[in-house]
Amino acid sequence: MKILAVALGGIVGALLRFWCGRLLFNPEASFPFPTFFVNVIGSFILGWFVVFGLNRLKNNNLSIALQTGLIGSFTTFSTFNTEIVLLIDEQFYTTAFLYFTTSASIGVIAIYFGMKLGSITSDKAGTD
Structure with a gap:
């Protein structure tokens, strides 16, 4: 049953990821915003969920x-990771560095705030 649960959740998550990528894709952007967005949002949600x-x-x-x-x-x-390597291959070193550092730091911040929101909502849900 756990395998089925992961598979069903994975289908939904993969489809959401696909549609976010489609909606946010800009072929002229040098910064990979779709992946950045889903990773930050996913980090926040995971922090809250934990x-x-x-x-x-x-x-x-x-x-x-x-x-x-x-x-x-x-x-x-x-x-x-692939996008970072591709940016380096295309000699966009500054963009690769900014993407790596902002994704890592903002991802950690998103986890932190997600956990804080989880704590607040958990406290409020426990007082009802």
Whole structure:
């Protein structure tokens, strides 16, 4: 059942990732905004989910479907790394450096704020 949960969550996350890429793609942009966007948003959601979702969800299959399946397939570390290498190959060294540093730092910040929001929403949900 866990494999099915991850697979179903993965389908949804992969489709969301695909559509975000399509909607945000700009062939003239030198900065890979679609991947940056999904990784930051995915980091924020995962941070929130680690604090709020895991405390609230009693269904382990749903939890793994959301965390590993949906969020795991929505974010994309391999694409991030590939885009950095391609930027370096094209000699866009400054863009590659900025993409790497901003993605890493803002990703960590997004996780942090997601966890803070999870803590706040968890506290409020617990007082009802």
